[in-house]
Amino acid sequence: MSGVTEASRLGKFSWALFDWANQPYFTVVTTFIFAPYFTSFVVGDPVQGQAYWAYTQAVAGITIALLSPVFGSIADAGGPRKPWITVFVALCAIGSFSLWWATPNMQSGLIWILVAIVMGSIGIEFSLVFNNAMLPTLTSRKKMGTLSGFGWGLGYLGGLIALFIVLLGFSLPETPAFGLDKVAHEHDRMTGPLSAIWFVVFILPMMLFTPDVKSRGIRKTEAIAVGFSNLLDTLKSLRDYRNIIFFLIARMFYNDGILALISFSGIYAAGLFGWGTTSLGVFGILINVFAIAGSFAGGWLDDKLGSKPTIVISVLGLAFASVGVLSISDGEVLFGLPAAMPTEDSGLFESPAEMVFMGFGFIMGFFFGPAQAASRTLVARLSPPEKIGEFFGLFALSGKATAFVAPLMIGVVTDLSGQQRPAMIVIFVLLMVGAALMSFVREPDR
Template structure:
């Protein structure tokens, strides 16, 4: 039985499927160069008054965006499930993301007025890209039979990794490393950092064009949007009520909420913490991001082997504990000290890249973080596939996606509160460690079905 329903394309052609997968390539640079490795650390270190204030502001923006995404995702997901055309919604939300990302160009160093407009741009951009992903993902069942969805989805995921790496290389080789950056950008006013917003916006708009042209979409229907929302929410409530019969899955989804929040926060705030601690600029952060991505790709291959050999649950627990260990390692580093007290020299001006002992220790823990990030996420997806009843696979995958969004604002909010209360960046890493450990502990209540 396939997932292709009556009235939908039997199967998209190769160009249509490739163009759909290219959407991951199109949106990934926003996450890579804007919200993780380049613009976010720049904002916290140079736009805000202090790194601690900047980290707090960034935590609040991600919390607000995450809360709105969690509240509205079921609504927009229900519209997608109602069977209407998805491309108009993708165009709308991608345009919203592009507008928000492009506005980041005006995030000047030390700006006193207008900073809340920049924060609004970050929120708008993040909401736009996340909702565009919701509708693009909803196109997948109409493109290939169910037995081949994994391959197409994985191909898109891989393209996304590559797109993010290429975007980082462009930032480094085109804007950061040259004495005179492309387009004559000024390093004094941090234009190479600020250009990442417009760059991600243009990249997104250009590379969604093939999907709009070549990927088949569902035909528009006459169902009013309000009716689609009611129908989708009714289906969601039915699924939620039925969860009482699937306690094992409930334990897993709750555990995932905790460790997934910790994972996303660790990736998002580790670069921000390093930028504030070591005074890293675009070059250091870009290379840091590239190295992390290479280790993450390697971790995915290793994690896939462990998943098949040991099972999804052990792979998740090992990965989450590995990430918790990495977070403690990062937490152990402060100004002039590593491992909670050992003296370690900090970087000096004009020093070699990552040459100081403190930076070297940080990079070791960052590589550990990269190795375990991919396996934790990939094995989670495998586990829900093994646990969900075949006749309810679609519903439980939808609930799995919702569980990743519902509490996505918690970690950034807690980090923002802790940073504001202490006036320091370092204590916020404790929040990440606690979330990871709670998630790992809750996994002990999950029973993985036999799959061999």
């Protein structure tokens, strides 16, 4: 790895731009705008809506966990990653664009919206497997943290701009752009097509300017056979890769907690405070400002202290924030202190309960990026060069093998309790277990 030829600045920037391209899907679709709209208006019942959303993420998570190592191994055998990225970006774009037809209080056709949500989640996650696998071929071990952190920071900036577009173009004006009908919630539904178009357009620089692994000159059917064979060999000899396996097991837990925290914080706020699109969008913008700063700072910290310390610090910070969110209920904060809730006459985030929630939200935002960027860097540093795609496939598996558990548990707990708040305990437990398991990981010298 130390002999890696540095890609050009344009090549590395174009690779990082992939994070810019995919982030609006996570920001405006799965977190701040469409997901709360889906749970509150498409289904019509926030509790049942949260359960449905959790089940879609569980289905997507199981699919990703089962297939990502296989695809990564096949890509290693065949060589180039860009063809795979193209296929899965197209799948995500189709699923995302289809969300336009998620109308309020759907009486029929809801199953197709659920399918579209699953398609979008599967497509974007598989595309990340192959994009991440390109990282070690673009720069040296010592600089991977900075490049990875820069990509995450750029991604959050893209999400921030996408939120501004949604708010200023569609949500805040009395007459939204393109004459969208607010009564039919077209300003919320527009986030699907917007994310799809954004993704397709902004991956073009990576496709054009970022160097890819050369083809190994074997047929696709042969690459599939070799990929399966190599994956089976790796799985049989996992004891030879104990360090990376310890890391992947730890990541199973803390990444599951991170994804659940990202996905359900907006949903929880919408149900607790009655936030609409504008409040959620402004909240998302402020979260992304902190996430951008955290990602750039985390990339620098990654190269200075190492990936492991960066991950542990970030996960513990997120666990603290999750407890803070858990401490907020109707009329109370910090597990018992009285705090007024918003009223119809309240200004934006004016109530004390909302202010406390916002404070913990900012802590979340700051630590999201470093935890995820340093995880990507660490697996690149731990993986054998000839198996980089395969191990990034296992990396995706580690993020999804238990990823269905958190949404499923949240869905079940929400259904059984009839409340949103108790489900947040699941997130805290996963984060703390993941941080504890990181003590078994040994990071190599850089």
